Amino acid sequence: MKVLVTGGAGYIGSVVAAQLLQAGHDVVVLDNLSSGHADAVPSGAAFVEGDIDDAGDVLDTSYHAVLHFAAKSLVGESVARPQLYWWNNVVGTLRLLDAMREQGVRSLVFSSTAAAYGEPETTPIREGTPAAPINPYGQSKLAIDHALAGEATAHGLAAVSLRYFNVGGALGRYGERHDPETHLIPNVLAVPAGRRESVDVFGTDYPTHDGTAIRDYLHVEDLGRAHLLALDWTAQTARGQRGEHRVYNLGTGTGYTVRDVIDAARRVTGHPVPAIERERRPGDPPVLVASADRIATELGWHAAHDLDRIVTDAWAFMKGTDA
Numbered sequence: 001m002k003v004l005v006t007g008g009a010g011y012i013g014s015v016v017a018a019q020l021l022q023a024g025h026d027v028v029v030l031d032n033l034s035s036g037h038a039d040a041v042p043s044g045a046a047f048v049e050g051d052i053d054d055a056g057d058v059l060d061t062s063y064h065a066v067l068h069f070a071a072k073s074l075v076g077e078s079v080a081r082p083q084l085y086w087w088n089n090v091v092g093t094l095r096l097l098d099a100m101r102e103q104g105v106r107s108l109v110f111s112s113t114a115a116a117y118g119e120p121e122t123t124p125i126r127e128g129t130p131a132a133p134i135n136p137y138g139q140s141k142l143a144i145d146h147a148l149a150g151e152a153t154a155h156g157l158a159a160v161s162l163r164y165f166n167v168g169g170a171l172g173r174y175g176e177r178h179d180p181e182t183h184l185i186p187n188v189l190a191v192p193a194g195r196r197e198s199v200d201v202f203g204t205d206y207p208t209h210d211g212t213a214i215r216d217y218l219h220v221e222d223l224g225r226a227h228l229l230a231l232d233w234t235a236q237t238a239r240g241q242r243g244e245h246r247v248y249n250l251g252t253g254t255g256y257t258v259r260d261v262i263d264a265a266r267r268v269t270g271h272p273v274p275a276i277e278r279e280r281r282p283g284d285p286p287v288l289v290a291s292a293d294r295i296a297t298e299l300g301w302h303a304a305h306d307l308d309r310i311v312t313d314a315w316a317f318m319k320g321t322d323a
Contacts, residue, residue: 001235002026002062004105006052006096007069008045009036012111012167012220014174016067018042019224020231030058031070040174052092056099065107065231065238066100068093071141074182075115078137089140090147097151106243107234108148109227112161114216114249114290116142119283124253124291127163134283145247152245158237160230162223164250165288169219169310175317176220185217185311188262189318192271199273201258203280206287212258214287216251219305219313226250229299248299251290256307264311 003020007013008029013036020027027045030052041047048058052070059066071089072078078085093110100108115138116131133139144161151157168185170176176186190196204211230248237244256264259275266273295301 001064002028003231004028004030004055004059004063004066005045005069006030006055006066007036007071009033009038009040009047010069011176011178012223013069014040014042015171015220016069016224016227017045018171018174019228020067021045023228028058030055035178037177042174052088053095055096056102059099059103059105061103063103063105065109065235066096066105067109067111067227067231068096069111071111073113073137075135075137078135078140082136085136085140090143093144094147097147097157100157101155106157106238107231108157108159109230109234110144110148110159110161111227112145112163112247113138113141114163114165114251114288116145116163119285123287124251124289125249126291127247127249127294149245152243156241156243157245158234158243159245160234161245161247162226162230162250163247163290164218164223165216165290167218167220167223169221169305169313170317171221171224173317173320175314184258184261185314186318188265188273189269189311189315191273192265192269193318197274198276199262200278201262201275202278203284204277205280208257208286210257210259213284214255214257214289216255216289217261217307217310218250218252218303219310222303222305223250226295226299226301229301233299248295249290249292250295250301250303251292252303253289253291255287255289260307261311264307265315268308268311268315
């Protein structure tokens with residue numbers, strides 16, 4: 001299939017683009033490089049530098065599907081500058097849907113987020129859990145999910161939204177390079193890499209096995225496999241000339257604590273990784289993990305890599321970028 005990957009120069013988008021090429025697809029990457037990197041676009045993929053708004057200039061009837069990763073994704077920034085998230089994430093996606101409709105491209109895989117659920121009262125989070133996002137980032141992603149459902153009903157779009165929390169690890173030379181970096185695993189690994197002296201642990205009195213908060217962590221390779229399975233489903237559905245939108249959670253159902261992550265980094269790197277205990281941050285729930293039962297049953301996906309593998313691959317990538 002010929003596919004357009006929006007945001008394909010970013011962390012997750014570049015990994016999925018590489019996996020698509022390996023699977024034999026014809027890949028075109030559209031990215032404005034505001035947070036992505038030109039050298040992350042896999043060799044073998046065509047690259048168009050531009051915004052989501054430019055999708056109308058890229059798409060034509062030769063395309064079969066779109067995998068949509070282009071989004072602003074910093075929670076704090078979304079609170080301070082919500083307009084950026086509504087314009088880029090929501091308006092940009094609506095324009096992408098316009099372009100797809102005009103060219104008859106009826107298959108879409110959307111990289112959504114478990115932030116759409118906000119702070120649910122029950123765990124693990126299932127697709128039927130009420131969606132109540134607490135920041136503009138999560139709200140903008142949920143708005144897109146609603147837009148996709150309407151597009152499927154009205155115009156025959158076959159779409160999948162994948163909701164997940166934390167992603168780590170790397171696929172060879174494709175890994176995490178954010179600025180600023182807000183994710184736990186690269187910030188922990190920055191200590192043995194010599195980029196910082198210690199890591200902060202916010203809250204040590206949660207009702208968990210070691211007192212620190214639990215979050216779901218997925219290997220980016222596992223995440224990419226879910227996108228390819230979702231692509232296959234949308235392609236089959238589109239060929240059947242029917243519109244449908246499905247939402248799938250991706251997760252382990254159990255998760256790992258902050259101290260679990262730090263201990264894994266110590267094992268993998270052989271570095272002590274000093275940790276400084278801090279007060280809880282307001283609004284941080286004790287446990288946020290997702291059930292992946294639905295996608296396991298319907299598409300056959302499950303997470304194959306554990307925390308040590310995630311940290312090992314992230315560490316290998318970080319050392320490579322320091323070389």
